[in-house]
Amino acid sequence: MSSWSEERRRNQAAEAEQHRLDQDAAAERRMRIRREDDERRRANRRADKAEARAEKQQQRRDKRDRRRERTQSWAKNTRPGVVYQRGTLALVAASALASLPAQVAHFAGVSLMLLPLPFALEGAAWVMAAGVAYADEKRLPAWVRWLLRALCLTAAGYAAAINYGYGAKTSQSVGFGLAAVSLLGPLFFEVRQWVTTLTVDVGERKRRAEAKARTRHEKERYRHHKDVVKLARRLVSAAPYGTLPIEDAFTAAWEIFYGTATPGMTPALHAQQLASRNSLTDAMDEANGGPISARSVLLQRLYPVPKSMSRVIEKPQVVTDLPPSSKGSPEKGQKGARRQPPPHRRSKGDALPFHPLAKAQAADTARKIPAVNGSH
Numbered sequence: 001m002s003s004w005s006e007e008r009r010r011n012q013a014a015e016a017e018q019h020r021l022d023q024d025a026a027a028e029r030r031m032r033i034r035r036e037d038d039e040r041r042r043a044n045r046r047a048d049k050a051e052a053r054a055e056k057q058q059q060r061r062d063k064r065d066r067r068r069e070r071t072q073s074w075a076k077n078t079r080p081g082v083v084y085q086r087g088t089l090a091l092v093a094a095s096a097l098a099s100l101p102a103q104v105a106h107f108a109g110v111s112l113m114l115l116p117l118p119f120a121l122e123g124a125a126w127v128m129a130a131g132v133a134y135a136d137e138k139r140l141p142a143w144v145r146w147l148l149r150a151l152c153l154t155a156a157g158y159a160a161a162i163n164y165g166y167g168a169k170t171s172q173s174v175g176f177g178l179a180a181v182s183l184l185g186p187l188f189f190e191v192r193q194w195v196t197t198l199t200v201d202v203g204e205r206k207r208r209a210e211a212k213a214r215t216r217h218e219k220e221r222y223r224h225h226k227d228v229v230k231l232a233r234r235l236v237s238a239a240p241y242g243t244l245p246i247e248d249a250f251t252a253a254w255e256i257f258y259g260t261a262t263p264g265m266t267p268a269l270h271a272q273q274l275a276s277r278n279s280l281t282d283a284m285d286e287a288n289g290g291p292i293s294a295r296s297v298l299l300q301r302l303y304p305v306p307k308s309m310s311r312v313i314e315k316p317q318v319v320t321d322l323p324p325s326s327k328g329s330p331e332k333g334q335k336g337a338r339r340q341p342p343p344h345r346r347s348k349g350d351a352l353p354f355h356p357l358a359k360a361q362a363a364d365t366a367r368k369i370p371a372v373n374g375s376h
Contacts, residue, residue: 088192095185096122099163102178106166121159128152129189136197149190156186221250228253 076082103118131148163178222229231253236244255261260270 085192088188091188092185095181099159099178099182102163102166103159106162121155125152125155125186128155129186132190133193136193152186156183228257231256
């Protein structure tokens with residue numbers, strides 16, 4: 001009996017312990033689930049905040065882009081040329097709207113069948129004005145433009161006369177005003193077209209002048225150097241299309257004919273150039289009274305020796321190298337007799353160095369002139 005009770009107590013204790021462990025495990029699962037939910041909510045909140053920040057940044061960028069586009073559009077639409085053209089069209093439209101009512105009233109008072117006539121007059125004036133612009137664009141002959149201008153002014157003048165007669169019934173100033181608005185519209189449009197044509201013609205004239213000068217140069221080149229041009233064209237045709245420019249081909253052809261890559265120079269011209277340089281050297285030597293080259297004269301004039309240096313010389317630059325005289329002097333052996341200087345021995349600093357500019361000039365002269373003062 002006691003053993004059964006003891007066994008029962010152990011079972012109950014084990015069940016209680018298992019129940020406690022199950023409750024702890026359930027609580028741990030609930031806490032873990034709660035932590036996961038909290039982490040998920042925090043991650044969602046961070047993602048929402050990041051998305052909100054990205055959206056705000058995108059909105060700010062879009063706002064800056066729209067502001068930049070508006071600024072560029074405003075700058076583009078407020079240029080002097082655009083304002084002038086659009087302002088002229090606005091004035092033209094206002095002129096047409098101001099001149100039509102008086103014409104409509106005049107013709108309608110005469111007969112209702114004449115009601116389309118005002119629109120025909122105004123339309124004829126504006127169609128002829130547009131024809132002038134079209135003729136300028138297509139580069140038609142001048143007489144076509146002047147004919148269209150005459151037709152435009154005829155229609156506009158007839159409309160102005162009708163408006164003046166209708167407005168003069170009320171007041172003379174009203175008549176002049178209606179006549180003026182009938183003429184000012186086509187006049188403004190013609191001035192606009194004239195300014196536009198002049199603006200376009202400036203660049204066109206430059207291109208035409210350049211093309212004409214190029215054509216004249218090609219003709220003169222062909223007339224003066226026909227054989228070289230023919231050879232250059234053969235070289236261009238022999239090369240693949242577009243790989244050899246005509247100027248490079250002409251330079252190569254000139255070198256083939258005359259042996260030099262400098263267009264315009266020939267062996268005869270090179271000889272003449274060399275002879276002229278030699279003549280200049282001889283003339284300079286004769287003018288200076290001796291075999292003094294132009295380089296030396298120029299160096300002496302550019303870099304003269306200072307007077308103080310010519311007066312005060314610590315060590316002579318030139319010392320005689322002659323040996324002592326073999327003949328004895330009558331006073332030889334006497335006290336105070338003069339002795340011959342020793343043989344010259346060069347030492348550092350006994351001669352003034354040339355200026356760097358003088359060295360550069362001497363090298364350039366030696367390179368350009370093969371013979372100077374008879375030395376080669």
